[in-house]
Amino acid sequence: MKKSKLPFLLILITGFLFSCSVLKTAPYDQYSFQKAVEIKIDASHLIEKAENPYQENIIDIQKLKNKIAKIVEYEKYKPNNEITYKMWLLLADENKNLLAGFLKRWEEKNTLSSFFITEAKGQITEAFDLLIQYEGKKDPAVKNQLLELISKN
Template sequence: MKPIKITITSLLISSFLFFSCNSLKTAVYDQYSYQKTVEIKVEASNLIDKATTPYEDNLQEVGELGLEIQKIIEYEKNKPNNEITYAMWQVLADKDKNLLVGFFKRWKEKGQLNSFFVEEAKVQIMQAMDLLLEYEIKKDKETEDKLLQLITQ
């Protein structure tokens, strides 16, 4: 009778561990995602600073950054259990939102932006990207909630 109790107990513990780990459904830390996000953040920061100059003078850099953003979105889209990071990249890339690609759209439409607007927009964009980086490192509930709040705005 004792071996049956041990087997049942072992089975219950194994089941509990399997289902509790499986219910987390969050992608694990990814060095590539972190590195590419840092690279894009630095490139974006430098390019945002140039928005006080004519957009036409920076077409190549804007295009190159846009390509890097498309690449990371495609990468994030295909990672399992990665819906939150993927959704945040979609927000950053949405030309109708007031974040990264939306900033470049406004710059293109206006031709050149004033320094006050550039400084204010840069703070918001960099904070959003910092939050994405923090989430990639921690993958905790608090950071996830902050990202979800930003995504659903």
């Protein structure tokens, strides 16, 4: 009787361990959460200034770009952190329509219309909100929304 249960038990344990390794997600990280909130707020305030010439805000823009570069590098080396890392890469990509893309467009145009600013701010804020929710809860529903956003871009 014991012999017949042993293979079943080994298969069950192996299956459990394999499923756990496939579904690994980086654990909650206070620093990542805090930086995401901080950068969202900084970005939001900066976006509101885009009706003014780019050069008037160059110092704040560079500070924000530096913060983004630092968090991208930080997230890159955390284990089981592919989703958060890809999201930060998306936010930092000047060729996409999120934060870095907004800053690039502002630089090219020098000033942006209030309508464009409002629309872009909504999209950028929504992306940050998803990232912050995911960092705070590691919720599968939010994870799926992030993956959908990443795959669209």
